[in-house]
Amino acid sequence: MSFSRREFMQVLAVASASGMALSHQDLLAATPGAGERLYDLPKFGNVSFMHFTDCHAQLLPIHFREPSVNLGVGDAVGRPPHIVGEQLLKFYGIKPNTAQAHAFSYLNFEQAAKTYGKVGGFAHLATLVKQIQTSRPHALLLDGGDTWQGSATSLWTRAQDMVDACKLLGVQIMTPHWEFTYGADRVKEIVEKDFKGQIDFLAQNVTTSDFGDQVFAPYVMKEQNGVKIAVIGQAFPYTPIANPRHFVPDWSFGIQDENMQKQVDEVRAKGAQVVVVLSHNGMDVDIKMASRVRGIDAILGGHTHDGMPAPVIVKNGGGQTLVTNAGSNGKFLAVLDFDVRGGRVQDFRYKLMPVFANLIKADPAMQALIDQHRAPYKAKLEEKLAVSEGALYRRGNFNGSWDQLILDALMDVRGADMAFSPGVRWGTSLLPGDTITYEAMMDQMAVTYPATTLNEFTGAQIKEIMEDVCDNIFNPDPYFQQGGDMVRVGGMTYSCSPKAPMGQRIHNMRLKGQPIEADKKYKVAGWASVQEGVQGTPIWDVVSTYLREQKVVKQVKVNAPQIVGMQGNPGMAA
Numbered sequence: 001m002s003f004s005r006r007e008f009m010q011v012l013a014v015a016s017a018s019g020m021a022l023s024h025q026d027l028l029a030a031t032p033g034a035g036e037r038l039y040d041l042p043k044f045g046n047v048s049f050m051h052f053t054d055c056h057a058q059l060l061p062i063h064f065r066e067p068s069v070n071l072g073v074g075d076a077v078g079r080p081p082h083i084v085g086e087q088l089l090k091f092y093g094i095k096p097n098t099a100q101a102h103a104f105s106y107l108n109f110e111q112a113a114k115t116y117g118k119v120g121g122f123a124h125l126a127t128l129v130k131q132i133q134t135s136r137p138h139a140l141l142l143d144g145g146d147t148w149q150g151s152a153t154s155l156w157t158r159a160q161d162m163v164d165a166c167k168l169l170g171v172q173i174m175t176p177h178w179e180f181t182y183g184a185d186r187v188k189e190i191v192e193k194d195f196k197g198q199i200d201f202l203a204q205n206v207t208t209s210d211f212g213d214q215v216f217a218p219y220v221m222k223e224q225n226g227v228k229i230a231v232i233g234q235a236f237p238y239t240p241i242a243n244p245r246h247f248v249p250d251w252s253f254g255i256q257d258e259n260m261q262k263q264v265d266e267v268r269a270k271g272a273q274v275v276v277v278l279s280h281n282g283m284d285v286d287i288k289m290a291s292r293v294r295g296i297d298a299i300l301g302g303h304t305h306d307g308m309p310a311p312v313i314v315k316n317g318g319g320q321t322l323v324t325n326a327g328s329n330g331k332f333l334a335v336l337d338f339d340v341r342g343g344r345v346q347d348f349r350y351k352l353m354p355v356f357a358n359l360i361k362a363d364p365a366m367q368a369l370i371d372q373h374r375a376p377y378k379a380k381l382e383e384k385l386a387v388s389e390g391a392l393y394r395r396g397n398f399n400g401s402w403d404q405l406i407l408d409a410l411m412d413v414r415g416a417d418m419a420f421s422p423g424v425r426w427g428t429s430l431l432p433g434d435t436i437t438y439e440a441m442m443d444q445m446a447v448t449y450p451a452t453t454l455n456e457f458t459g460a461q462i463k464e465i466m467e468d469v470c471d472n473i474f475n476p477d478p479y480f481q482q483g484g485d486m487v488r489v490g491g492m493t494y495s496c497s498p499k500a501p502m503g504q505r506i507h508n509m510r511l512k513g514q515p516i517e518a519d520k521k522y523k524v525a526g527w528a529s530v531q532e533g534v535q536g537t538p539i540w541d542v543v544s545t546y547l548r549e550q551k552v553v554k555q556v557k558v559n560a561p562q563i564v565g566m567q568g569n570p571g572m573a574a
């Protein structure tokens with residue numbers, strides 16, 4: 001028997017939609033990963049949630065390399081999400097060299113990415129959502145935020161492409177973070193016009209700075225199969241620190257445990273038998289919050305981009321709370337099923353499914369919408385800037401090859417001794433030999449505050465900046481972890497001791513082998529300053545200029561610090 005690839009995909013889609021077993025072994029062999037039954041999801045319980053988060057405006061399938069360094073400190077040592085590579089596979093019982101191993105780890109990234117193909121894409125996600133709905137028509141679709149930012153088209157349409165795509169996908173509830181970087185007025189416009197009557201935009205921890213009034217609804221109550229449920233929204237608590245304050249000048253943020261407890265108590269009093277928090281706290285913060293607030297059944301979390309195959313179960317005064325994190329860039333869809341009887345949750349099932357574009361057909365209506373939004377920008381998006389000899393990726397605590405390329409461009413074009421690039425976690429990956437298109441470049445830098453800067457800093461100032469950012473990542477109390485990964489540093493080498501106290505983590509700073517001097521001034525290039533009114537060439541002009549000159553980008557040499565005192569930490573590849 002022979003099947004064309006197209007017929008095979010149709011058989012596969014039908015088989016998984018109906019729960020029918022695939023019987024043709026030759027078919028299973030035809031598309032890598034198909035034999036793993038990634039999308040088999042037996043019915044369970046009477047209340048269900050679908051959850052994706054941090055898609056960062058990636059409407060098309062992409063590659064995304066998971067981190068090889070994700071260190072935990074304090075209580076988080078060796079606890080998810082601070083486990084990488086082989087340790088992660090072992091912890092979750094995932095077989096090496098499988099589609100799942102590729103989805104959840106960085107292992108063998110380049111080869112595995114070729115074998116299993118691209119991940120994500122809203123048209124493929126839409127098909128998967130529809131499949132889940134056939135067995136769970138009651139399931140709610142939740143979007144954890146960082147949805148409107150991260151691509152050229154989202155920036156150029158001021159999020160309209162993502163807003164339209166989320167509406168078509170059938171998102172019912174969302175909570176924000178990078179959304180705020182379009183400014184308070186644009187957020188309000190979308191929430192009050194586009195989302196009205198369809199998507200609840202929730203944030204219990206965003207209030208007006210003057211009287212402390214809620215800016216958005218804190219929660220929404222729904223019903224599934226006669227069971228009353230509540231979803232409470234938790235926006236990124238450090239938005240005005242990690243991103244420019246001037247975009248949201250009149251609003252206050254923060255973690256606000258006490259207000260969260262108040263909301264939980266209120267929805268329980270109104271009869272909610274299931275309480276879920278849709279959170280953009282980041283996983284360590286969610287785990288701490290789950291230990292302090294009673295009465296939450298699950299925190300469906302985002303922000304830290306951790307693709308966690310199973311929830312962390314946190315015991316607390318109210319019983320237990322499941323804490324999950326659903327990865328990033330459209331790569332995963334989570335399904336959480338609850339068995340609710342006698343007025344409370346009795347049991348649960350959870351599955352985080354990787355969205356492999358080769359295994360799931362594209363939904364035609366979603367594909368048409370995406371094509372329509374891209375059409376006006378097609379030529380610009382497809383411009384070929386250069387070819388990369390090595391893989392380009394970003395994610396990881398300290399540096400990635402994409403970041404290094406940005407740093408190299410900044411130092412070269414702006415004539416600096418060294419460069420800083422923000423440690424954001426978004427940004428897609430490219431494989432060796434891939435063309436760097438304008439679109440792929442913009443995936444790394446599509447922000448509303450793109451100005452590049454050239455400053456003279458003393459050695460003492462440079463150390464102070466680095467110590468400050470380092471504490472945002474490695475403060476042992478997650479409530480003080482306020483940003484993304486470590487600032488990426490070009491030109492200067494250094495060592496880092498994550499376990500040391502604040503102000504004592506950065507050592508051995510050197511430029512071209514010479515120690516950095518406290519009083520000496522150095523030319524430092526950077527971009528994405530959170531200060532208001534910063535002027536400068538946008539980062540995309542700097543990097544595209546550099547790439548057009550290079551034509552071929554050789555293997556970039558990633559400048560990563562020497563890590564001190566973390567031997568044996570499972571958050572670091574051996």
Ligand SMILES: [Zn+2]
Pocket residue numbers: 146177178236280302303304
């Ligand atoms: Zn975020």
